[in-house]
Amino acid sequence: MDISDDAKTLTYTLRQGGTFHNGEPVNAAAFVRSFTRVAQKKTASEVAYHLSGIKGFDAAQEGTSDTLPGVHQGKDEYELVIELEQPNAEFFVRTGHLVFSPVPQVAVSDPKGFNEKPIGNGPYMLDGAWKHNVSVGVKKFAAYNGKVKGFLDSIKWKIYAEVEQAYLEFQAGTIEATDVPPEQFADAAAKYGAAFIDQASAILNYLLANNKNAPTNNKMVRQALSMAIDREAINKAVFNNQRVAAASIVPPVSRGHRAGACKYCTFNKDEAKRLLAESGVQITGPIELTFNSGAGHEEWIQAVAAQIKQNLGIEAVVKPGSTDFGDYIKSLDGLKGLGRLGWGQDYPTPDNWLYPLFYSTSPDNHSFYVSKEFDALIVKAQQTLDDAQRLALQQQAEDLVLEDMPVLPMFYGKSARVYSSSKVASFPVDIQYANPAWELVSLK
Amino acid sequence: MVPVVFGAIVFIYIAMYIIPGDPVQSLVGERPVTEEFRRAIIDRYGLDDPLPTRIAKYVGNLIHFDFGESALSRRQVWDIIKETFPNTARLAVAGTFFLILLGIGSGMISAVRRYSRLDTGVTLATIVLVSTPVFVLGLLLQIFVALKLKDVLGLPITGLDQGLKSYILPGFTLASVSMAYISRLQRTTLLETLESDYVRTARAKGLPERRVIFNHAWRNALIPVVTYLGLDIGTVLGGAILTETVFNINGVGRALAIAISTRDNQVVLGISVFVVVIYLVVNLLVDLLYAVLDPRIRYT
Numbered sequence: 001m002d003i004s005d006d007a008k009t010l011t012y013t014l015r016q017g018g019t020f021h022n023g024e025p026v027n028a029a030a031f032v033r034s035f036t037r038v039a040q041k042k043t044a045s046e047v048a049y050h051l052s053g054i055k056g057f058d059a060a061q062e063g064t065s066d067t068l069p070g071v072h073q074g075k076d077e078y079e080l081v082i083e084l085e086q087p088n089a090e091f092f093v094r095t096g097h098l099v100f101s102p103v104p105q106v107a108v109s110d111p112k113g114f115n116e117k118p119i120g121n122g123p124y125m126l127d128g129a130w131k132h133n134v135s136v137g138v139k140k141f142a143a144y145n146g147k148v149k150g151f152l153d154s155i156k157w158k159i160y161a162e163v164e165q166a167y168l169e170f171q172a173g174t175i176e177a178t179d180v181p182p183e184q185f186a187d188a189a190a191k192y193g194a195a196f197i198d199q200a201s202a203i204l205n206y207l208l209a210n211n212k213n214a215p216t217n218n219k220m221v222r223q224a225l226s227m228a229i230d231r232e233a234i235n236k237a238v239f240n241n242q243r244v245a246a247a248s249i250v251p252p253v254s255r256g257h258r259a260g261a262c263k264y265c266t267f268n269k270d271e272a273k274r275l276l277a278e279s280g281v282q283i284t285g286p287i288e289l290t291f292n293s294g295a296g297h298e299e300w301i302q303a304v305a306a307q308i309k310q311n312l313g314i315e316a317v318v319k320p321g322s323t324d325f326g327d328y329i330k331s332l333d334g335l336k337g338l339g340r341l342g343w344g345q346d347y348p349t350p351d352n353w354l355y356p357l358f359y360s361t362s363p364d365n366h367s368f369y370v371s372k373e374f375d376a377l378i379v380k381a382q383q384t385l386d387d388a389q390r391l392a393l394q395q396q397a398e399d400l401v402l403e404d405m406p407v408l409p410m411f412y413g414k415s416a417r418v419y420s421s422s423k424v425a426s427f428p429v430d431i432q433y434a435n436p437a438w439e440l441v442s443l444k
Numbered sequence: 445m446v447p448v449v450f451g452a453i454v455f456i457y458i459a460m461y462i463i464p465g466d467p468v469q470s471l472v473g474e475r476p477v478t479e480e481f482r483r484a485i486i487d488r489y490g491l492d493d494p495l496p497t498r499i500a501k502y503v504g505n506l507i508h509f510d511f512g513e514s515a516l517s518r519r520q521v522w523d524i525i526k527e528t529f530p531n532t533a534r535l536a537v538a539g540t541f542f543l544i545l546l547g548i549g550s551g552m553i554s555a556v557r558r559y560s561r562l563d564t565g566v567t568l569a570t571i572v573l574v575s576t577p578v579f580v581l582g583l584l585l586q587i588f589v590a591l592k593l594k595d596v597l598g599l600p601i602t603g604l605d606q607g608l609k610s611y612i613l614p615g616f617t618l619a620s621v622s623m624a625y626i627s628r629l630q631r632t633t634l635l636e637t638l639e640s641d642y643v644r645t646a647r648a649k650g651l652p653e654r655r656v657i658f659n660h661a662w663r664n665a666l667i668p669v670v671t672y673l674g675l676d677i678g679t680v681l682g683g684a685i686l687t688e689t690v691f692n693i694n695g696v697g698r699a700l701a702i703a704i705s706t707r708d709n710q711v712v713l714g715i716s717v718f719v720v721v722i723y724l725v726v727n728l729l730v731d732l733l734y735a736v737l738d739p740r741i742r743y744t
Contacts, residue, residue: 115518132517132519158603165602
């Protein structure tokens with residue numbers, strides 16, 4: 001892969017001789033076909049936005065054009081060119097997302113058929129019919145010419161409505177690996193030892209502070225609120241330690257994470273009081289705390305309210321928000337206090353945490369945080385081709401956010417899996433995407 | 445039947461329409477919906493047509509067995525019903541088997557051996573069953589019968605893919621609540637009939653007790669039970685939602701539960717309409733069954 005100096009053109013050299021599971025060649029045309037299909041309005045793809053930034057994307061989304069001129073073949077059929085509207089030195093990280101996979105012709109000629117019988121180009125191909133909501137299986141694709149060919153001959157995934165059922169089946173020995181329900185983490189860790197793998201996931205729960213409305217429009221008030229919350233205590237009391245207390249924006253599993261980057265995320269009651277006093281803000285009314293109802297957030301929000309009350313002496317009221325996420329998001333515009341939100345990473349780069357949440361014009365920026373300095377750093381990072389320099393700029397931007405505290409980072413999620421140590425030899429988990437790396441899993 | 449089905453469709457459609465919340469939002473989860481995506485979905489499913497037009501279109505398509513498309517999986521709703529209903533039907537048969545065997549059977553025993561220890565035991569068991577929620581019973585059976593005793597009994601924890609033994613726990617679970625009611629009902633009605641004049645006549649003319657109970661008393665005592673069974677099909681279908689979810693059975697109940705929680709409206713609507721039709725058909729069959737039980741009832 002090659003990026004032009006202006007960071008606006010990406011040129012990919014594709015591996016020659018690769019084919020789909022039906023024998024069609026994987027060439028530039030297969031990628032052009034795929035990206036165009038995703039961008040077209042008639043496809044109505046909910047993940048199309050990952051392609052935003054590619055030339056012609058907006059017109060294809062609006063339906064005024066059926067083509068995506070920003071993606072085309074280069075000098076021969078094994079060269080793929082992506083042209084961007086704006087410089088983005090990290091666009092290549094995005095292309096690791098599934099939506100950038102190539103598709104065979106049938107995806108366009110018979111989308112319904114393709115939906116039932118997906119045809120890929122990886123080391124494993126669909127094995128038999130996909131039994132919806134029951135099971136789906138894959139077997140080794142003999143003609144695969146990539147580097148990692150996989151160790152298992154076939155894999156069958158059984159589909160459960162609840163993770164608890166899968167865990168029961170695992171205990172009965174009918175399946176070899178499964179996710180573990182959070183309430184069973186401790187039990188599974190004790191029972192299965194090294195065959196229990198838990199890790200922080202790339203999901204951050206945070207408390208959004210409304211940066212426009214009083215009293216959270218004052219940076220020191222936000223710092224004080226953050227320091228008044230004992231994240232570890234809540235993690236223990238409410239989540240039974242099934243979360244990871246957050247002390248940064250960029251999560252532990254992401255590239256560029258720095259432990260303890262957030263100095264206001266450490267619990268310090270006296271410092272919190274001092275910051276609040278120094279801010280000069282007289283908090284008269286109660287501070288609102290809200291969350292989207294019905295998603296299991298009430299208990300920890302209540303705990304946060306209790307801590308704010310106890311540690312800062314400010315009245316904090318919990319106001320349950322709408323169960324409908326769209327309505328809930330809208331209600332945050334008028335928030336006078338803190339509201340719960342979460343963010344899950346799409347691509348393993350700090351930019352995916354910083355730009356969407358804090359760039360002044362991003363649609364995901366619900367805190368109304370506006371910082372010219374931050375915006376400039378992010379734009380500059382996106383134009384910087386050198387990896388180390390870009391990372392340094394992104395960390396500067398993160399530091400800026402962690403000084404201004406437009407949001408209060410609270411908890412990273414945790415996910416856990418178990419595998420049968422008597423049957424499975426190796427069960428690596430892909431840290432970035434928090435899924436088992438199936439092509440590396442092997443049996444004894 | 446046709447007006448009832450039509451009324452149900454209109455009612456369910458309007459109910460789905462007035463539920464607050466945004467169906468487009470549910471497709472993307474906890475993320476903002478882009479204007480382009482919203483537009484694309486509205487155009488794809490005709491969401492900005494006026495309500496009467498949408499209902500008329502829906503009913504028009506239903507006549508051709510076109511139940512529309514799931515916005516989430518983009519599969520035909522009719523395909524989802526076709527692949528899930530057989531499982532629910534099999535489960536319902538298993539449930540009915542337990543209902544008849546254990547429900548009616550225990551009711552009869554209670555009546556014939558009134559005030560015996562057996563009667564007290566059955567009464568106690570029915571109270572426990574009635575007061576245990578279906579999902580709790582299912583989970584308890586999974587843990588204590590399927591998992592702890594797996595080497596002894598070998599019953600599967602989830603699914604229906606291991607032959608007849610797969611049906612034992614979910615069938616029992618599905619039947620549990622109704623089983624208890626049926627047992628009580630059968631006890632009462634049989635006791636009543638056993639005290640009626642014609643039974644006394646039968647006894648007086650020297651018939652053996654077995655014939656008195658089975659040929660004379662039971663047939664009449666069964667009519668209220670059959671009526672209850674017919675009405676109860678709604679409870680069974682409702683129970684199927686919980687039973688199928690707990691036992692991970694790919695039936696219409698679980699499909700409906702998933703569709704409701706993901707706000708996959710077209711699937712909710714399609715399955716609901718389908719269930720309404722099934723309910724009506726079963727009730728019709730129950731009506732016809734009366735004639736078999738009671739010679740006085742004749743349909744002309």
